[in-house]
Amino acid sequence: MVNQFIKKLQGFVELTAADIRALEEATGRPQTFPPRTDLIREGDQPGPVLVVLEGWAFRYKVLPNGTRQIIAFLIPGDCCDLNISMLAEMDHSIQTATHAQVSKIESTVLTDLMTNHPRIARAMYVAQLIDESTLRAWIVSLGRRSSAERVAHLLLELYIRGVRTGLANRDELELPISQTVLADALGMTPVHVNRMLQDLRRSGAIELKRGLLRILGPEILTRISGFDDNYLHRRLRAYN
Amino acid sequence: MVNQFIKKLQGFVELTAADIRALEEATGRPQTFPPRTDLIREGDQPGPVLVVLEGWAFRYKVLPNGTRQIIAFLIPGDCCDLNISMLAEMDHSIQTATHAQVSKIESTVLTDLMTNHPRIARAMYVAQLIDESTLRAWIVSLGRRSSAERVAHLLLELYIRGVRTGLANRDELELPISQTVLADALGMTPVHVNRMLQDLRRSGAIELKRGLLRILGPEILTRISGFDDNYLHRRLRAYN
DNA sequence: CTCCAACGTAAACATATGTTATTGACCTAC
DNA sequence: GTAGGTCAATAACATATGTTTACGTTGGAG
Numbered sequence: 001m002v003n004q005f006i007k008k009l010q011g012f013v014e015l016t017a018a019d020i021r022a023l024e025e026a027t028g029r030p031q032t033f034p035p036r037t038d039l040i041r042e043g044d045q046p047g048p049v050l051v052v053l054e055g056w057a058f059r060y061k062v063l064p065n066g067t068r069q070i071i072a073f074l075i076p077g078d079c080c081d082l083n084i085s086m087l088a089e090m091d092h093s094i095q096t097a098t099h100a101q102v103s104k105i106e107s108t109v110l111t112d113l114m115t116n117h118p119r120i121a122r123a124m125y126v127a128q129l130i131d132e133s134t135l136r137a138w139i140v141s142l143g144r145r146s147s148a149e150r151v152a153h154l155l156l157e158l159y160i161r162g163v164r165t166g167l168a169n170r171d172e173l174e175l176p177i178s179q180t181v182l183a184d185a186l187g188m189t190p191v192h193v194n195r196m197l198q199d200l201r202r203s204g205a206i207e208l209k210r211g212l213l214r215i216l217g218p219e220i221l222t223r224i225s226g227f228d229d230n231y232l233h234r235r236l237r238a239y240n
Numbered sequence: 241m242v243n244q245f246i247k248k249l250q251g252f253v254e255l256t257a258a259d260i261r262a263l264e265e266a267t268g269r270p271q272t273f274p275p276r277t278d279l280i281r282e283g284d285q286p287g288p289v290l291v292v293l294e295g296w297a298f299r300y301k302v303l304p305n306g307t308r309q310i311i312a313f314l315i316p317g318d319c320c321d322l323n324i325s326m327l328a329e330m331d332h333s334i335q336t337a338t339h340a341q342v343s344k345i346e347s348t349v350l351t352d353l354m355t356n357h358p359r360i361a362r363a364m365y366v367a368q369l370i371d372e373s374t375l376r377a378w379i380v381s382l383g384r385r386s387s388a389e390r391v392a393h394l395l396l397e398l399y400i401r402g403v404r405t406g407l408a409n410r411d412e413l414e415l416p417i418s419q420t421v422l423a424d425a426l427g428m429t430p431v432h433v434n435r436m437l438q439d440l441r442r443s444g445a446i447e448l449k450r451g452l453l454r455i456l457g458p459e460i461l462t463r464i465s466g467f468d469d470n471y472l473h474r475r476l477r478a479y480n
Numbered sequence: 481c482t483c484c485a486a487c488g489t490a491a492a493c494a495t496a497t498g499t500t501a502t503t504g505a506c507c508t509a510c
Numbered sequence: 511g512t513a514g515g516t517c518a519a520t521a522a523c524a525t526a527t528g529t530t531t532a533c534g535t536t537g538g539a540g
């Protein structure tokens with residue numbers, strides 16, 4: 001089975017055979033987790049860096065009133081913050097959305113990877129920059145887009161990220177999350193997410209059933225959401 | 241005049257005299273900019289790292305419909321992303337809110353700082369982690385807090401950050417931004433920001449006039465916003 | 481095969497927030 | 511000192527989204 005993490009990093013830099021071997025060594029023994037499992041909780045002391053090899057997970061925070069806001073989706077190939085162990089405690093939690101295979105990279109191993117494999121270091125920094133850019137894009141969506149725009153924007157984002165990692169075939173992406181989860185990511189209620197999805201179906205932009213999303217009219221989604229993919233940084237600066 | 245950037249980094253790690261000299265050298269010749277000046281624009285090729293020594297600035301994005309969302313405030317001591325030059329173009333803009341003194345650190349100088357001064361490197365990574373954590377906290381606010389809660393939360397955040405950098409004396413913080421700017425940060429309209437500020441004044445939580453914010457009832461703001469300062473990471477993991 | 485829980489769908493109604501407009505205070509340029 | 515622009519304050523009204531409730535479907539556990 002392909003190691004999605006390595007595949008993703010290869011999209012950023014050209015890795016040597018030695019780089020790849022080191023990454024395989026570091027992520028070779030993933031653990032399997034059932035859905036709805038917290039991999040790490042807010043308040044915990046940060047431990048090893050998590051890398052999602054299969055399945056979906058998400059970062060989230062729970063508010064005093066019990067509501068939840070999802071902050072980011074982690075799809076195969078994604079990993080959590082690099083230097084996280086410098087902080088005394090986690091400021092958010094990470095939970096699996098589906099069955100997931102996750103590798104944990106101990107900080108000693110990570111340090112070794114970063115210092116002895118400059119291309120890996122660079123690729124991981126790029127990945128981190130893109131994650132941060134995505135956080136900014138979410139702030140923009142939550143702050144200034146209507147709910148219809150937000151839904152369209154998120155579906156397009158996930159689709160494009162899926163294409164990038166080979167998760168999407170043609171116009172199809174497996175979207176293994178409930179409308180409640182979507183709602184917690186979009187800052188709306190599940191009822192309203194449902195309304196907006198119905199609108200998108202009626203407009204012919206998407207088909208969505210049983211966890212399978214089909215993008216029938218990408219241009220419709222782009223128009224509705226005002227999508228600009230620059231925040232996903234598909235072009236990078238050449239490696240000096 | 242104190243170099244707020246050095247002061248901030250000293251809050252994270254113990255710097256040696258040599259570290260401080262290197263930082264003074266790197267940020268010693270700041271440029272002055274008038275208010276409302278774009279320091280860098282979305283789409284530009286990333287250049288040197290920006291460090292704000294005096295005055296306020298903010299990161300923002302403009303949407304196709306012309307509305308603006310502010311993504312982060314940069315107060316004295318703050319700097320922008322470290323590895324930003326790995327990306328081909330900026331995904332957002334940065335603008336001064338007031339007269340500001342800004343130093344630009346060329347990437348060669350930065351690389352030198354990071355490789356030859358491990359304490360500086362560590363401090364800058366911590367700063368970056370906290371910035372990222374703050375992005376997540378903003379997502380939570382925009383997604384799941386009411387407008388009253390959001391206003392209270394932002395004021396408290398700015399006040400706490402101000403205290404941390406010595407910008408705030410006692411219960412006072414200079415808040416040199418208009419309600420329109422606040423609105424663009426909070427994802428609401430200026431009219432509604434005004435309503436919420438009035439409510440906060442009436443509740444005795446704050447006083448705010450001519451750019452001077454007074455926190456009269458921090459506990460009121462905390463209660464209203466459900467504020468938890470963990471995302472600002474005032475405690476750090478001990479340096480191995 | 482059946483039951484149960486989670487999920488998706490829908491309608492009716494409530495409300496938080498946006499929209500538009502007006503006015504006065506303040507500041508800066510001249 | 512005056513003019514013009516930005517900003518804060520407030521009111522009346524519009525609407526997007528939340529709330530509550532109900533019901534049928536789906537899928538997994540036993």
